[in-house]
Structure formats: structure tokens, C-alpha cells
Amino acid sequence: MKFDSILSEIDGFGKFQIKLVLIQMLSRITLPCHFLLNNFMAAVPSHHCNITALDDGGIFGNLTQEQKLVVGIPAERDGAPSSCQMFSNPQYQHLSGSNSSEDTFTVQCQNGWVYDNSTFKSTLATEWDLVCSRKGMNKATATIFFLGVMVGAPLFGFLSDRFGRRKLLLVSYLSSMMFAVLSAFSPSYIMFVIMRFFTGMSLAGISIISIVLNVEWFGIEHRTFSGVIISLDWTLGNWFLVGIAYCINEFRMLILAATSPLILAVMAWRYLPESARWLLANGKADAAHHYIMKCAEMNNRTKCMDAITPMVHFSIDETTDKKYTIVDLFKTPNIRKLSICSGIVWYGVAFTYYGISLNITGFGLNPYLTQFIFASIEMPMKIGVYVFLEKVGRKPGEMGALLLTGLCLFINIFVGKDRWIIRTVVAVLGKALSEASFTIMFLFTTEFFPTVVRQNGLGYTSFLARLGVSISPLIMLLEDVWHLLPAVTYCTVAIGSGLVTSLLPETLNTRLPELIEDIEKPRIIQSTLQGQVGYEKQ
Helix, strand or coil, X not given: CCHHHHHHHHCCCCHHXXXXXXXXXXXXXXXXXXXXXXXXHCCCCCEEXXXXXXXXXXXXXXXXXXXXXXXXXXXXXXXXXXXXXXXXXCCHHHHHCCCCXXXXXXXXXXXXXXXXXXCCCECHHHHHCCCHHHHHHHHHHHHHHHHHHHHHHHHHHHHHHHXXXXXXXXXXXXXXXXHHHHHHCCCCHHHHHHHHHHHHHHHHHHHHHHXXXXXXXXXXXXXXXHHHHHHHHHHHHHHHHHHHHXXXXXXXXXXXXXXXXXXXXXXXXXXXXXXXXXXXXCCCHHHHHHHHHHHHHHCCCHHXXXXXXXXXXXXXXXXXXXXXXHHHXXXXXXXXXXXXXXXXXXXXXXXXXXXXXCCHHHHCCCHHHHHHHHHHCXXXXXXXXXXXXXXXXXXXXXXXXXXXXXXXXXXXXXXXXXXXXXXXXHHHHHHHHHHHHHHHHHHHHHHHCCHHHHHHHHHHHHHHHHHHHHHHHHHHHXXXXXXXXXXXXXXXXXXHHHHHHHHCCCCCCCCCCCCCHHHHCXXXXXXXXXXXXXXXXX
């Protein structure tokens, strides 16, 4: 008998599973705080050149601040002072309304910038003057962070498949806290981005290990619920981020506040179980039986244990001592196709999601309000996702979410920025659909990869996803080439990855595969809705 049958005997959704979800919520709400931190930490407030050097000891010193800006800084088309240029000499004729360009020479800012601190007291941009010719360095902080996530995903995937889920979660907790604190107190830009790289690498472990540990403890009929309910941690984390960012407008303290839930996560780690499914797949019978007994006791199913013990040994007979690596994802035809297609889809999902999420200032609203709206729309969308996945399936849900996200991005290409209400409504809908595609794909991925390579599979797909995320912030720099090019790029990737989803197998109401052989041959489908057993070729 398979492990899913064991879970059905001891209750695949009881107090044990609820405790597991609640404990992991403490660490998972930190993920959106760090992944979307650049929306506030790297915000660029209004700024203009520091023109104190133009004070010639005469008329300039007697002018008001507004008059100094008029004579010292050229105006943009909208009348606002230029952010990156200043006059080489005071242009007093501008005070009388004359716009004569004779002897008017503009230069790049010579003595730094003056920033509007009304919204943000300090950000990366104000700390190290990452504006104008250095604005790419500001965008690069997000890219470098996600490069760390990209490296950490396959690393922690491999290590947790080799050494277990529970131990590597603790490593992720401790290393995430250490590198986050070091980044908060970094005295230089170089040290800061290096510490952010390692913070991202460490957080990748929490991201991929926690969701797999949850799914592996839920029964077939509750897997959809488990995938959706754990994704709500992201929504809660989004709200938490908005709250702390609104109260803390200094980026160093904001990093520490965003990391603080991990202190509670470390304290609660001792109550986390190891994955019994992983223990059985790796021949650790006694440890697996220990956790199965704990689950049965907490779920009030101890009477079933006498019947379950032989089943556990039956499952162990099917295990192997082979150590699997990421290479095994490409050795045989079915899993190779699965790995390639899921990698492409994950790249598109993450690229599009963060393309929308990291551009909250592009819709004409206050960044706190935009972030709050983006977070709030996720809750009803995820309820809808749960109903859809239970009734229709994963593949049509993922495909539909990506294609509709692409449609929203396409519509916004033709909506002018002056129509900010329409742009915001379409963007919020696109963000919700993009979040839906993320939620579905996480659940989808944990279901079609076998237990022996599940963390490797999730690590590999997360690697490609974070590659997409790393590139996504830099796409906004393409607006200097053509102002619509970023939107066209995001739209194209969303639609393309949605079409590739059609090549993935449906996993609704199927047993989780344990070995690679389970997807290289016809495998039994357990239909929980109709109570029938059939066969499916992957």
C-alpha cells in the first residue's frame, strides 16, 4: 500500500496538518517581505541637483528656495525641476519669465542630490545616490537578490532530498537571519548587495522546502487545499510588509522588521515533523513510524496503527538506496519532458508576476495603497482558485491564468498613464491572475515530480523561476529604448508560457508518484470524487 493510503487511514487533514501549516506560517510570511522589499527599500523619491555650489555670494543667496530652483535647474516638459541636470551658472533671467537660451549651459549634477524625504526617510537611492546615471545599480539590487534565490533553490533542493526537509529548514532560518542582519548594517553598497545575495540564497530554502513538507503530509483529497492554504501565507506577508513599511521609512530598520518573524520560526522549529514520505523513500522505517504515530495520536486515529504497521514495511520494500540528483530529472523521456516544460512555465510565471509586483509606482497611486490593493486582491482570487482546481484541474487553471494575465498586460499597453483608474483596475486584475498562476504552479509542481526527486525538481524549477525574476526588474530599463517595450515583453512571455502549459500532465486526484519509474509507466489514479480507480500514462 502506498503512503497516500496510510495517510487516509490516519487522517490526511487533521490537527497534525493544521499545526504544521501554522508553524510554517511564521517563516513563510517573511518571504514576500523580502521578495518585494525593493518596492520600498529601493524607492526613488523626487530629487534634484544640489545647487548650493551656484551661490556666488550675491543675489543667489537672497533668493527663496523656489527661485533658486528656477535659476539653477532646467525644467522638464511638465514644469518639474530636472532630476539629473543643472545650469552651470545661475540663470537670473528666468525670474522675469524669460526663457532665453543664450549662454545657457546644462551639466550633470556636480554636488549630489537633494531628496524629498516626506515619504521615505532613507532608501538605497538616497543612501548611495543611486539615481540618474547610477539608477541601474538600484535596479541591480533586486536582480542580485534573486540571483541568490536562483542559486539557493537547487542547492537546498538537493540537500533536502539528501538530508531531509526538517534539518535544512533550520539551516535556512538561521542563515536567512544572519545575512539579513548583516545587510541591514552594511556600510557600503558592495557589501550590501553581497549580503542580499546570500539572504536570497538562504530564503530559497524556506520557500521550496516548506511547501513540499506541507504537501507531503496531506492526503490526496486535501492536496489542493494544502497548496492554496499555504499560499495565503504570501498574502498575509504582503499585508505585513505594507504595515511595517508604512510605519518604518528607514530601509535598514525595515530589513530587520521584515526578518523578525524568523525568530519565532526558529523557536517553533522543534515542533516541526520530518516528512514521513521522505523517510520511507530513503529506508528510514523507524523514524517514519515515529512521525506517523505522532500524526495518528494528534488526529485521534491511534486505533488504526495496528493495521498500518505492515503497510509501512510494504512501502519500504519499494524504496531504493540510490542517491538522486538534478541529473535524474533529464535521464528518461517522460520526466525529461516534464522538467523542460515545467521549467519554461516557471520562468514565465515568475518573470510576469514580479514584472507587475515590482512596478507599483507605475500606476499613479501611493505605493503603500497600491501594494495593499495588490495584496488584498489575492485573497478572493485564491478562494476562486481553490474551487476551480477542485472542479476543473491544474492544467486548465494554470493555462487560463497565464493567458489572461497576458491579456491584461496587452490591454494596459493601449491605456494612457493619465487614465490611472483604468490602468490600476486592469493591473490589479492582472496581478491577481498572475498570483493565481503562481499558486497553481507551486501545487502542480509538487504533484508531478516523484518523492525521490521532488525537492530536486522544485529546486530546478525554482532556479529557472528566479532567473526570470532576476531579469524582470532590468526589463524596465528597456523603456529608454521604447517606452512600451517592457509591457510588450511581459505580455509576450506570459502568453508563451501559458501555451507551454498545455504540454504538462493533469494531476487532479492522482497519487503522488514515489519513484521516477512511477511516471515512466502507466500509473494508478485514485479518484476521490467518484471512488473509481483508473490508469493514466504520463
